[in-house]
């Protein structure tokens with residue numbers, strides 16, 4: 001079982017009603033120069049304006065890879081190559097309990113298009129865009145560990 005991250009609120013007390021787990025497929029698009037793609041959450045969504053890795057919820061019957069392929073086509077207009085699960089992280093938000101499935105993506109076809117009015121930024125450590133979504137921060141720590149990067153992973 002992955003560690004639970006509690007974001008912006010207290011963890012629901014034992015004995016409360018069980019909350020459904022929402023599975024989310026997330027893509028960490030990597031460039032050869034080690035920069036990675038962050039996108040801002042579009043207006044109208046919870047945490048609008050926060051920066052995250054692109055992705056979205058699994059639909060019924062989808063695998064993580066299928067959902068990621070669909071979401072990145074819908075949101076960014078790209079067709080991703082093969083990808084594999086890298087890390088998972090459970091996050092307890094006031095709005096939902098989410099299980100994030102992060103996949104690294106090294107290859108894709110098509111030019112990036114921001115189809116949902118989001119902004120995008122290719123970033124390196126430390127990340128300069130703010131604010132970063134709570135459930136996105138663990139990824140920066142994992143990347144820092146891989147790269148032997150020391151110091152703050154993000155500003156703000």
Ligand SMILES: Nc1nc2c([nH]c(=O)n2[C@H]2C[C@H](O)[C@@H](COP(=O)(O)OP(=O)(O)OP(=O)(O)O)O2)c(=O)[nH]1
Nearest residue numbers: 024026052053054055056057091098133134135136
């Ligand atoms: N895409 C993405 N979602 C993340 C990250 N970190 C994190 O906590 N989340 C959370 C925020 C949301 O609660 C959930 C993603 O749900 P969403 O509402 O963006 O998904 P969606 O695009 O399918 O949305 P919709 O069709 O229902 O509007 O995962 C991340 O790095 N990327």
